[in-house]
Amino acid sequence: MLNISVTKTTAPKEKPEASTLGFGKFFTDHMFIMDYSREKGWYDARIVPFANLSLHPASTVLHYGSEIFEGLKAYRRADGKVQLFRPMENIRRLNNSAERLCLPQIPEQDAYQALTEFVKMEQDWTPSAPGTSLYLRPFLFGNDETLGVHAVHNATFVVIASPVGSYYKEGINPVRIMIEDEDVRAVRGGTGYAKCGGNYAASNRAGERAEKKGYSQVLWLDGVERKYIEEVGAMNVMFKIAGEIVTPMLSGSILPGITRKSCLEVLRKEGYKVSERLLSVDELAEALSNGTLEEAWGCGTAAVVSPIGELCYKGTKYIINDGKIGAVTQHLYDTLTGIQWGKIEDPFGWTCPID
Ligand SMILES: *Cc1c(COP(=O)(O)O)cnc(C)c1O
Numbered sequence: 001m002l003n004i005s006v007t008k009t010t011a012p013k014e015k016p017e018a019s020t021l022g023f024g025k026f027f028t029d030h031m032f033i034m035d036y037s038r039e040k041g042w043y044d045a046r047i048v049p050f051a052n053l054s055l056h057p058a059s060t061v062l063h064y065g066s067e068i069f070e071g072l073k074a075y076r077r078a079d080g081k082v083q084l085f086r087p088m089e090n091i092r093r094l095n096n097s098a099e100r101l102c103l104p105q106i107p108e109q110d111a112y113q114a115l116t117e118f119v120k121m122e123q124d125w126t127p128s129a130p131g132t133s134l135y136l137r138p139f140l141f142g143n144d145e146t147l148g149v150h151a152v153h154n155a156t157f158v159v160i161a162s163p164v165g166s167y168y169k170e171g172i173n174p175v176r177i178m179i180e181d182e183d184v185r186a187v188r189g190g191t192g193y194a195k196c197g198g199n200y201a202a203s204n205r206a207g208e209r210a211e212k213k214g215y216s217q218v219l220w221l222d223g224v225e226r227k228y229i230e231e232v233g234a235m236n237v238m239f240k241i242a243g244e245i246v247t248p249m250l251s252g253s254i255l256p257g258i259t260r261k262s263c264l265e266v267l268r269k270e271g272y273k274v275s276e277r278l279l280s281v282d283e284l285a286e287a288l289s290n291g292t293l294e295e296a297w298g299c300g301t302a303a304v305v306s307p308i309g310e311l312c313y314k315g316t317k318y319i320i321n322d323g324k325i326g327a328v329t330q331h332l333y334d335t336l337t338g339i340q341w342g343k344i345e346d347p348f349g350w351t352c353p354i355d
Helices: 060-064 087-101 108-125 197-212 258-269 281-289 327-340
Strands: 030-037 041-049 067-069 072-076 082-085 133-142 154-164 175-179 217-221 229-232 235-241 244-248 274-277 293-300 304-313 316-319 351-353
Touching: 030 108, 041 108, 060 133, 067 087, 067 197, 082 108, 082 327, 087 108, 087 133, 087 258, 108 133, 108 154, 197 217, 229 244, 235 258, 235 281, 244 258, 258 274, 258 293, 258 304, 258 327, 281 293, 281 304, 281 316, 293 327, 304 327
Parallel strands: 175 217, 175 304, 244 274
Antiparallel strands: 030 041, 030 154, 067 133, 072 082, 072 133, 082 351, 133 154, 217 229, 229 235, 235 244, 235 293, 293 304, 304 316
């Protein structure tokens, strides 16, 4: 058990209008912080007024990118209660990311306590308009005050919260995606499976180039052969090919998404044929040209699912499902959002109400 000290703000902020929320623009009144040193372990767990952090200019994170993060949401149900969705999955993934980056892990129960006590304190900030939620951003970084390069001896864990708007204010519109054949996001043996800031820094260039050409994001290929599909933007990707749901298997360079896992569990429970395997861009192009590619979508916490209406590969454009959201994509959206906002029964035990 952590002993979490609480310092309340003396200047509570006005809560923003639901229509102005957007993503990650507003932050709640408080934040959770705790520090780590090799000698003391995790210490000084505290909830304090939301404020800038003060870092030594030599702090490890600023030079060597020792940073990992998580993203999950608190949802307000119709009865007013606030609930989390599979938070232990995020905590386990945080620790897997920490292990990869040589950052200290947090005992699962302590991380869970930190998260839930913080959400309980900030729960009034969970908006109630359709599709809105309170986005939680736990992050952990190396904080040694020296330029020496080594596994860190000091670290800081922070959780901040941001009320966010509906991802689909204008309805679910399929996006245009470009298959990226130059930059790669990650390689096996690298940090692809870890949710670390550096992966994002390295993928921004391809994203920017795609946007300039009128695409929303890129479809990433594997870093070794540039042949196998990995992810779409910062989401996992799934396809329906000749009746079967296909998603790239977790090979080490793919981020193990909790939305991905949840989609697969829903589909398997309902008897869909689901396959986690290698999927080459040639197989995809073949399915696109012979009409067996029925649906394609990205999946992640922010959007839940994001249907892909067009794919461009080496200059050829392919339209998927007439550019409309497909039945399986829509079904996954309805099921997951139904469970998250407590609108339908949760047969999996995924939701976690805050008391
Ligand atoms: C966070 C993330 C995802 C999605 O994970 P969820 O747990 O479903 O939100 C997918 N790919 C990348 C690269 C990510 O960082």
